[in-house]
Amino acid sequence: MSTDYQQAREALGVRLRELRLSAPGGRLTGAQLADQQGWHKSKVSRLENGRTTPTPDDLRAWADATGQPEAYDELLARLRGFESHIRSWRRQLSSGHRPVQDTHLTAHSDASLFRGWETSMVFGILQTADYARHIFTRYAELQRTPRDTEDAVRSRLQRQAALWDPTKKFHLLLWEPALHTLVCPPAVLAAQLDRLAGTIGLDTVELGIIPLSASMKIPPSTAFWVYDDRQVIVESWHAELWIDDQASVDTYLRTWQTLRESAVYGSDAQAVIARARRAVQPRA
Incomplete structure (x- = not known):
């Protein structure tokens, strides 16, 4: 049974994937994004599939790396919505x-x-x-x-x-x-x-x-x-x-x-x- 919490985390992951694929400078692969941020190669996949909860710093890095820093406030609001x-x-x-x-x-x-x-x-x-x-x-x-x-x-x-x-x-x-x-x-x-x-x-x-x-x-x-x-x-x-x-x-x-x-x-x-x-x- 999927919980509301997990559904919200998965929805945030979908939004992260959208930002990665719509980067103004050209779509980024998960590996490129991970290398750019110095993350483990599996982190991008885990975040996008709702298996890991991002930190505010993760969201800031994601928004900046995808060339869409204005998306940070939206991402943070989504995160705060299911933190507790x-x-x-x-x-x-x-x-x-x-x-x-x-x-x-x-x-x-x-x-x-x-x-x-x-x-x-x-x-x-x-x-x-x-x-x-x-x-x-x-x-x-x-x-x-x-x-x-x-x-x-x-x-x-x-x-x-x-x-x-x-x-x-x-x-x-x-x-x-x-x-x-x-x-x-x-x-x-x-x-x-x-x-x-x-x-x-x-x-x-x-x-x-x-x-x-x-x-x-x-x-x-x-x-x-x-x-x-x-x-x-x-x-x-x-x-x-x-x-x-x-x-x-x-x-x-x-x-x-x-x-x-x-x-x-x-x-x-x-x-x-x-x-x-x-x-x-x-x-x-």
Whole structure:
């Protein structure tokens, strides 16, 4: 399912292509434009196909390089129009959870460094199939949306292949209450905690846990993801907020760094997980 955000980014890409092909000095090839700006050869294609969000500097360079500097204001206005975009759950989930998971799968494929903060449940990228199944079922009930639980679980597990991709890094922060939240049967939570403990030591994952006893500089508020220091995804009860403007992204990066100061890692994180595991009722 294509989102409004992605449609707007693709529309901007179409406009960029039009400017390149209508340059007053003669149409530029993508390779010529990339060479002229000192960009990687794939950048022009990614921008024109809506796979990468341009920065204001990218747009200025594009307008100048195509001999149409007057187009910059228009391009910037288009960019500002979708830098912060609310994607309502009602619209996104109209066909079930699978399309949303596929959208995130695409976003993951385009990024290499991920910073995450979660307060109430285990990160999707680290969930077991059973745990994810209960999460999707509960949210489908809440949002009154179609149930495509098994398809959604398969898409979520497909995303987890990135954990074994050496080109990707996941720096994750989890608040201790997420280890105790019984959004599933105790046996499922116990297995999930075992899986979580097993991710500590993966060379692609840095998992920090903030214990309830930790001193914190700021309150542990809304969960969020930061992709490649350029995009933030925040979830609320009614919508997802996708944020691209750099000032806001920087705010979330500072928030993440501040939270990180309260986290424990390695054997200390294992101890927090083990404590939660002991608190789970024995399996039936």
